[in-house]
Amino acid sequence: MRLPTSSLVTQTTVLVESFGAKGDGITDDTKAFQDAWSKVCSSKTPAILLISQKSYRLKPITFAGPCQSSITFKIQGKLIASPNRFDWDPKNLRVWIVFTWVQNLTVTGGGIIDGNGNVWWKISCKINKSLALIFNNCKNLTVQNLKIINSPSTHVTFDRSQNVVASRLIISSPSWTPNTDGIHVTATTTILIYGSSIQNGDDCIAMVNGANNVRINSIVCGPGNGISIGSLGGKGSTARVSNVIVDKIYFNGTKNGVRIKTWQGGNGYVNNIVFKNIAMHDVRNPLIIDQFYCNSPSTCAAQKSAVAISNVHYTNIKGTSATPVAIRFNCSASVPCRGIELKDINLQGSKGIVTTSACQNVNWSKRGVVLPPPCQSS
Structure with a gap:
């Protein structure tokens, strides 16, 4: 009898703590996350980047591909944007967490992504356009079972991506916060968004130029x-x-x-x-x-x-x-x-x-x- 494919595949599990992440909500863990990503991205077998049930403070960070195999980015804890506005590049205030040019990626785990938007709201989100979570030029992407809160502006953006499934998301920010779109879809084709709750201060879901075959x-x-x-x-x-x-x-x-x-x-x-x-x-x-x-x-x-x-x-x-x-x-x-x-x-x-x-x-x-x-x- 032929065994299921999943039982024949070896997975590599990488813990961010193995690269020095403290997970105390105070220490800057950005470099540890970057190093852990380099490890899973270079893995020739399917890899899991495991983020345990702790609080990790991050500066703006980009997880870039292409990668060698499929990746599961498993957030069980909490990712918190740095409260220091000067940690952002003044020439690019639009990004915090970016996944770009990655195929066969799953972001999941039941954890929380906290954009720490109160740092920016008091100086007006109409000026700052920082986005919490961006998927750019990704293909065969799954984003599921996460809580994404308090973005300075748009909570989740799918940009120039293909074959996307986003499900079981809880997206939340106060009703008075400007420009806090829940999910933004641009230049993305074949995307399914379902089974989610969105409470915010702007569009729950917005589709703009290039959105095609959206469910x-x-x-x-x-x-x-x-x-x-x-x-x-x-x-x-x-x-x-x-x-x-x-x-x-x-x-x-x-x-x-x-x-x-x-x-x-x-x-x-x-x-x-x-x-x-x-x-x-x-x-x-x-x-x-x-x-x-x-x-x-x-x-x-x-x-x-x-x-x-x-x-x-x-x-x-x-x-x-x-x-x-x-x-x-x-x-x-x-x-x-x-x-x-x-x-x-x-x-x-x-x-x-x-x-x-x-x-x-x-x-x-x-x-x-x-x-x-x-x-x-x-």
Whole structure:
């Protein structure tokens, strides 16, 4: 009888303590982690980098490939960002923990990644854009069973990666913290995000240029800004997002539910998008498309070009809206939204509010019962 492949594979286990890590939460353990990574990355057999149940203080660190074999980065303890802002390179404040050019990587273990964001929040996250955990140019990546908290800005970023599974994540920061996106997906194709809870001060999940073949399933979101595609097309840029399915989501007290946001003057497209089986509780803007997004202190003028939005399907979405306008589709006159379908929608107002819909320059259709009825002109 042929034995399972896993029983024939020898794994190398490397402990960070073997390279001098103290794990007391005070000593800088960055070099020990770097040396331990060099060991597992050079291993010709599958390797485990084991981080035991202690607290490890780290400066910004990059775990770079390519590596010789598959790696499991097993966090059982707690990784804490250095509280000293001067440990960051002033020319690159965007990174803390980065995995780059690594294939066949699993990051797991049930531990905690603490971005120590309170060091930065008091000087405004709108200025600092430091990110807690970045996966760049990774392929065949699994990130699971972790708690990621208190990022200075975005908690987890998947950038230019392929074949990603992110699951059983608890992502948390205070609701008042600016720019603390939960998960940010950019230039990444074939990614599954499921079975996670996200509470933060910005988008629970944001998909921007190059996000393709994205599946989001079984997420609890709130507080936060909801799940967004965008913003896209800023400063006249071209953006493309396609083949996204958002399924089985519970939004609790979020600013938005499911949102598509693009700047005037951009180019490209958003198409083949499905939002389905969604429950909302006291969401301020449950369904929103905004082709006039303008996160700027000055007025953003309407322009002739815009990111085209088409084939967007909303199915089985129910719950309560905290504002009267539960459905808002604000589309461009020059590049109208097309193929917008609403099916089995029931969004009642909380606290006796009567809900309505508002839209402009949108080609829509409905199936089944849709409440509030679409769509009055704004």
